[in-house]
Amino acid sequence: MVNAYANVNEQVRQVLEVFRNRDIRNVFFVACGGSSALMYPSKYLLDREAKGIVSDLYSSNEFIHRNPVTLGAHSLVVLCSHSGNTPETVEAAKFARSKGALAVSLTNVEQSPLAAESDYAIKYGWGDDAVAIDTNYGIMYQIVMGLLEVRENNLKFGPMMNSLAHLQQAYDKARQQFAEPAARFAEGYKDEKVIYTMASGANYGIAYSFAICILMEMQWIHSHAIHAGEYFHGPFEILDKNVPFIILLGLDETRPLEERALEFSKRYGEKLIVLDAKALDLTGIDPEVQGYIAPLVLNVVLRLHANKLADARNHPLTTRRYMWKVAY
Amino acid sequence: MVNAYANVNEQVRQVLEVFRNRDIRNVFFVACGGSSALMYPSKYLLDREAKGIVSDLYSSNEFIHRNPVTLGAHSLVVLCSHSGNTPETVEAAKFARSKGALAVSLTNVEQSPLAAESDYAIKYGWGDDAVAIDTNYGIMYQIVMGLLEVRENNLKFGPMMNSLAHLQQAYDKARQQFAEPAARFAEGYKDEKVIYTMASGANYGIAYSFAICILMEMQWIHSHAIHAGEYFHGPFEILDKNVPFIILLGLDETRPLEERALEFSKRYGEKLIVLDAKALDLTGIDPEVQGYIAPLVLNVVLRLHANKLADARNHPLTTRRYMWKVAY
Numbered sequence: 024m025v026n027a028y029a030n031v032n033e034q035v036r037q038v039l040e041v042f043r044n045r046d047i048r049n050v051f052f053v054a055c056g057g058s059s060a061l062m063y064p065s066k067y068l069l070d071r072e073a074k075g076i077v078s079d080l081y082s083s084n085e086f087i088h089r090n091p092v093t094l095g096a097h098s099l100v101v102l103c104s105h106s107g108n109t110p111e112t113v114e115a116a117k118f119a120r121s122k123g124a125l126a127v128s129l130t131n132v133e134q135s136p137l138a139a140e141s142d143y144a145i146k147y148g149w150g151d152d153a154v155a156i157d158t159n160y161g162i163m164y165q166i167v168m169g170l171l172e173v174r175e176n177n178l179k180f181g182p183m184m185n186s187l188a189h190l191q192q193a194y195d196k197a198r199q200q201f202a203e204p205a206a207r208f209a210e211g212y213k214d215e216k217v218i219y220t221m222a223s224g225a226n227y228g229i230a231y232s233f234a235i236c237i238l239m240e241m242q243w244i245h246s247h248a249i250h251a252g253e254y255f256h257g258p259f260e261i262l263d264k265n266v267p268f269i270i271l272l273g274l275d276e277t278r279p280l281e282e283r284a285l286e287f288s289k290r291y292g293e294k295l296i297v298l299d300a301k302a303l304d305l306t307g308i309d310p311e312v313q314g315y316i317a318p319l320v321l322n323v324v325l326r327l328h329a330n331k332l333a334d335a336r337n338h339p340l341t342t343r344r345y346m347w348k349v350a351y
Numbered sequence: 352m353v354n355a356y357a358n359v360n361e362q363v364r365q366v367l368e369v370f371r372n373r374d375i376r377n378v379f380f381v382a383c384g385g386s387s388a389l390m391y392p393s394k395y396l397l398d399r400e401a402k403g404i405v406s407d408l409y410s411s412n413e414f415i416h417r418n419p420v421t422l423g424a425h426s427l428v429v430l431c432s433h434s435g436n437t438p439e440t441v442e443a444a445k446f447a448r449s450k451g452a453l454a455v456s457l458t459n460v461e462q463s464p465l466a467a468e469s470d471y472a473i474k475y476g477w478g479d480d481a482v483a484i485d486t487n488y489g490i491m492y493q494i495v496m497g498l499l500e501v502r503e504n505n506l507k508f509g510p511m512m513n514s515l516a517h518l519q520q521a522y523d524k525a526r527q528q529f530a531e532p533a534a535r536f537a538e539g540y541k542d543e544k545v546i547y548t549m550a551s552g553a554n555y556g557i558a559y560s561f562a563i564c565i566l567m568e569m570q571w572i573h574s575h576a577i578h579a580g581e582y583f584h585g586p587f588e589i590l591d592k593n594v595p596f597i598i599l600l601g602l603d604e605t606r607p608l609e610e611r612a613l614e615f616s617k618r619y620g621e622k623l624i625v626l627d628a629k630a631l632d633l634t635g636i637d638p639e640v641q642g643y644i645a646p647l648v649l650n651v652v653l654r655l656h657a658n659k660l661a662d663a664r665n666h667p668l669t670t671r672r673y674m675w676k677v678a679y
Contacts, residue, residue: 056585071417071419071420077377084580085552088551089395089605090399091399216544217545217573235586239586253410256386257568258567258568259679260671261573276417277412287679343588345615
């Protein structure tokens with residue numbers, strides 16, 4: 024395990040030491056919007072790996088008002104806010120601690136209200152210079168796999184840490200590989216009024232994030248992240264030749280759901296953008312954790328699509344009607 | 352408690368006897384589409400009430416493929432399929448039992464594959480002659496509040512059962528009260544291409560159901576159930592004067608989220624349909640459980656809107672492109 028720990032972020036390492044002496048029985052993933060979406064894969068991972076630790080994921084204000092009975096001294100609450108300034112998430116950290124829970128936050132700004140209200144704050148890397156293992160998704164997996172290593176002796180901590188050390192290289196290759204298809208997507212779909220996204224399992228969060236943060240928020244295009252299993256029980260009736268769908272195929276255990284949704288969509292739809300993790304070069308990513316890593320790389324691919332779409336529509340991703348402009 | 356038990360459905364009563372001798376530590380709510388949506392309030396109730404029993408809600412195929420580690424002999428899996436014939440849900444019942452879990456199903460058809468694959472099957476009432484307490488939502492609350500009564504001595508079982516006994520009357524009054532507004536809604540919105548729904552807490556499931564089953568499936572109108580707390584972290588940027596939103600206000604602890612979403616939407620939107628549970632006549636519903644009951648009554652109000660919309664659009668709710676017509 025010495026080798027595995029060598030790659031662990033210094034601040035995460037401190038938190039893992041705290042886990043050693045704490046009887047953590049449940050985890051709450053608490054954040055808003057994109058910061059919440061990036062926690063979905065960690066919920067998937069815990070469901071699949073944790074023998075005794077249970078977990079839930081809630082938008083910050085829902086968490087506070089729902090006030091789950093099981094939130095208490097045996098709880099770990101993982102929070103995230105890029106600016107460290109999201110009022111609901113700052114309040115959620117305070118609330119969690121008032122219940123005796125351990126509040127661990129991820130933020131890009133160490134001197135922030137969220138950091139101040141948390142027991143531990145971990146600064147993640149961001150932007151062009153950041154290395155993947157130290158960005159938000161990388162840190163999340165270090166925390167949750169670290170938790171399972173410390174509390175439940177889960178054997179995938181080593182493979183996960185070694186894989187995260189190769190994540191940057193997978194990102195770089197994906198960016199190269201998908202630059203051209205992303206540009207084609209942008210040209211082909213720049214006039215669409217509605218674009219759906221679809222995924223399941225570990226990938227659902229990135230589909231959700233693309234729908235609400237990229238399409239609805241940053242491009243003012245109607246959207247909805249459809250769960251690939253739910254598709255056949257309602258949403259698929261919206262499909263026709265003119266309705267665009269971005270369909271994700273991951274490498275986790277729910278891939279058959281995504282494949283089925285794609286197969287059906289191909290029969291009756293014509294505007295399908297398929298992003299298949301099988302096409303990615305995942306050299307250095309351990310097969311044991313590829314299902315968990317796939318959404319991280321697909322998310323980079325999605326971001327590339329977002330950038331190109333914004334360019335093609337001449338609608339920068341920073342354009343807002345309300346955020347940063349009016350009170351709410 | 353004798354009084355409370357007097358109103359319990361006979362088949363539920365048998366299941367509650369089974370709970371007495373079983374150390375149930377977690378509950379999985381497993382179904383697809385509308386049958387899944389009707390379980391959301393029960394997850395909310397367990398989060399708020401259960402001291403030791405934890406719960407998760409998954410679409411049937413996601414549940415099977417995700418294969419949560421904690422699924423086992425201490426699990427209760429509650430499933431639902433109207434026809435008892437939904438392949439993924441039948442498979443999920445089989446899967447749950449193969450793991451040693453107790454599988455309790457709700458269905459309208461007692462001699463169905465789902466009933467055959469479950470430990471216990473409860474037939475719920477349906478249609479114009481059914482009494483509310485014995486319909487799907489009523490049975491769900493009997494099961495989950497019954498579970499908490501039996502396993503954790505939760506004191507709200509009595510108030511819940513007495514309230515469910517008055518549910519039909521609340522439904523009848525709501526139907527009368529909202530007949531006229533529903534017709535106005537239908538006339539005003541029959542040409543819309545997109546209609547969003549929004550809610551939080553106990554109400555989120557009915558917003559989801561209306562979006563995917565009524566609007567997308569039965570009316571081919573684009574939709575997406577936005578969580579009222581998430582609204583401010585992405586989706587609200589889609590709002591302008593021409594984008595219609597159905598906004599639900601319930602009576603549960605998350606109502607402030609819905610009120611905030613409404614207040615903002617009123618400032619920048621003009622096509623808002625507000626369904627506020629405070630306007631309902633809930634005579635006979637105990638204040639202690641009104642937050643749980645509100646979505647059930649609001650759902651009846653939503654159904655009224657669906658019926659009127661279908662009429663105004665001359666697009667019957669039974670119209671399908673794919674379901675019942677092609678293989679998938």
